[in-house]
Amino acid sequence: MKKIIFAMAAFVCSLCANAQDLLVKTNGDILKVKVIEFAVKEVKYKLYDNLEGPTYSISNSEVTSVQLENGTIHKPSAASKASGALSISGDGYSSSRSGLGSYDSEAKCYGRGVDHAISLYLQDGWGIGYDIRYNFNKYIALDIAGINFYSGFASPEDWCQLNLRFGGVRGYTPNWKMIRGYANFDLGYTMIHNYYGETHHFGFDFGVGVQVYKSITVGYNLSCYEAEGGVYQSHWARIGFVF
Numbered sequence: 001m002k003k004i005i006f007a008m009a010a011f012v013c014s015l016c017a018n019a020q021d022l023l024v025k026t027n028g029d030i031l032k033v034k035v036i037e038f039a040v041k042e043v044k045y046k047l048y049d050n051l052e053g054p055t056y057s058i059s060n061s062e063v064t065s066v067q068l069e070n071g072t073i074h075k076p077s078a079a080s081k082a083s084g085a086l087s088i089s090g091d092g093y094s095s096s097r098s099g100l101g102s103y104d105s106e107a108k109c110y111g112r113g114v115d116h117a118i119s120l121y122l123q124d125g126w127g128i129g130y131d132i133r134y135n136f137n138k139y140i141a142l143d144i145a146g147i148n149f150y151s152g153f154a155s156p157e158d159w160c161q162l163n164l165r166f167g168g169v170r171g172y173t174p175n176w177k178m179i180r181g182y183a184n185f186d187l188g189y190t191m192i193h194n195y196y197g198e199t200h201h202f203g204f205d206f207g208v209g210v211q212v213y214k215s216i217t218v219g220y221n222l223s224c225y226e227a228e229g230g231v232y233q234s235h236w237a238r239i240g241f242v243f
Helices: 002-016 078-083 105-109
Strands: 021-025 030-038 042-047 056-059 063-067 073-075 086-090 093-097 113-122 125-135 140-152 160-172 179-194 197-212 216-227 230-242
Touching (some): 021 042, 113 216, 140 179, 160 197, 179 216, 179 230
Antiparallel strands (some): 021 063, 030 042, 042 056, 063 073, 073 086, 086 093, 113 125, 113 230, 125 140, 140 160, 179 197, 197 216
16 A cells, blocks of 8 residues: 555656746747746746746846746736736736736636645545646636545555546636635546455545635535445545645
């Protein structure tokens, strides 16, 4: 079972490594970066392959666009290149802002693009999971894939469960201030290991909850899988961190 845990950790790390911002310069160069700040007349960033290194800055007049990892695109307009402000576009909105902390709140929280989530689960044991989804808009998303590992409190050698999810859909309610509800339905596969050996099942995963300011989700997950003599069910309280 240690091999399963290590494999899951490696899978999560490899997918997380794809999260990056893309800065397109007026000369056609594309830089993989992590944006630190959209200042009044410049963009401050670190090179993605050297996040511990120095912070660089580039004038807005040299920037064609900046695409953040969540899919939001920032373009300096002709007027903003002189004033230093950036035009923010995505999910049907546009505005002119000069600071990273002054984006339109709804757009900042619930834009289009790819989301990653690390989740913690708790019931009669503990669990950890990773999910990746694509938001078509602020109401509908595709759950691309997910992987969860659950274990009893005693030891994974006594009981554990590996759950893979794919091809699911996710819906969101209209947001109230910084909060919105969600529900998801995913197809899934699970492997259960216990004293009696290993069993393999197919089924589905259903979840409901609330999302706060895009960064945090709190909810409940129910997994149902076919099993010999009936249906196997697993219930988990869940808290997730979206990035």
